[in-house]
Amino acid sequence: MRSPKSAKTVLRGHRGLLETAAATALTIAGLFVIGNPPASVRAEAAGVPVNELMAAEALPDIALGSSSAPVTIVEYASMTCSHCAAFYATTFPELKSKYIDTGKVRFILREFPLDPLAAAGFMVARCAGDDKRNAIVELLFAQQKNWAFTDKPVEALANLVKQTGMSQTSFEACLKNQDLYNKIAKVHDQAAEKFGVNATPTFFINGKKQNGEMNPDALAKLIDPMLKG
Template sequence: MNTGQDLPVNLTRRHLLQAASGLALAGAAVTLPAAAMAETVNMEELLKPGPLGDHILGAEDAPVTIVEYASMTCGHCAHFHKTTYPALKADYIDTGKVRFIFREFPLDAVAAAAFMLARSVPADKYFEIVDIMFEQQKAWAFTDNPYNSLLNFSKQIGFTQESFEKALTNQGLLDAVNAVRDRGANEFGVNATPTFFINGEKQSGALSIEEMGKIIEAKL
């Protein structure tokens, strides 16, 4: 699994085509039993945002904070966001019990490109775009030509070819996405996606709402 490999300078058509060969591995991210990952990290350090800032949902004074590290080309991440996340949002985030922070951990160039596009939309649309990307992941991520697939998908969410290419050739944006990934790996031991920190307690794998709810309830 890729946790520290540098992504290329700018994400051109060539880079995205080359990345297609690694998507099978990225889509099969390791899912570990929750009990095997019951280590904790320093919350003060964990909550320091990356260079682009954090995208956050929920009340600032919520008793439980969940930080998720995910890859847009990870099938387990997509499964979590399709099955568990809606109930998590309705039952815990929207009710003031959980503050939810979503962070980038791209496993390949295609995932990095998707995050760069999501970071290029207005901030209040970020989670909406991430949801759509996970919902339609198979249409743009797992193809023989991810550049064209991602370009076609981006046009559905408001990009033009010009704005698409501008986003993917923004070196500062790519560096910032890399920095979030690298800090997650090097400082907090993220080595699988999705990885969650629930009040600092590390859990890996696409947890069900029952599994996640049990952990949350114990911390309320």
């Protein structure tokens, strides 16, 4: 797991990425690191006050679950992070069925792209609209190896999101949206500078910071004590 210090460093390939997207034929291999080293979950001694964590962001949160849930989980993730994709494949389904759908947990995913391609993935998810954003994030994680780790990742990304109804014209326009790009960069930098996020995935569970991919049992051990009155 790794992350550059600032979104200006992380996302400095934006212009090249947009040109690549417009061409839909060039590769941006080399702009991102394939995969992440194995990571173990570790509790962080310092937490973040929940009111600070939940203050208004550059982009509005698109939450899953009840606003009155006793536990709020905020995840910072990158679309090209293999550990993030693994969390969505192995842990998120149980988290959703056992805790989110039952009103026990409110879940929020925030953008923390580690590279320009991850930023592109988040951009198209936002451009799809609030009602589709989380579903597209899940789709991109599920299909990560089929677009992020290919010879022509931008072309593969465009073809994948076409399945959701996004046209090539809309896709290219989305990646040229400088305002959206800047807001994603601000979310990244806020997390890094104010909350100490320096790797993905990073979770805040009622403000308590946890780094690394978690299996269902590890997550339950953190959530369940918070549900006891």
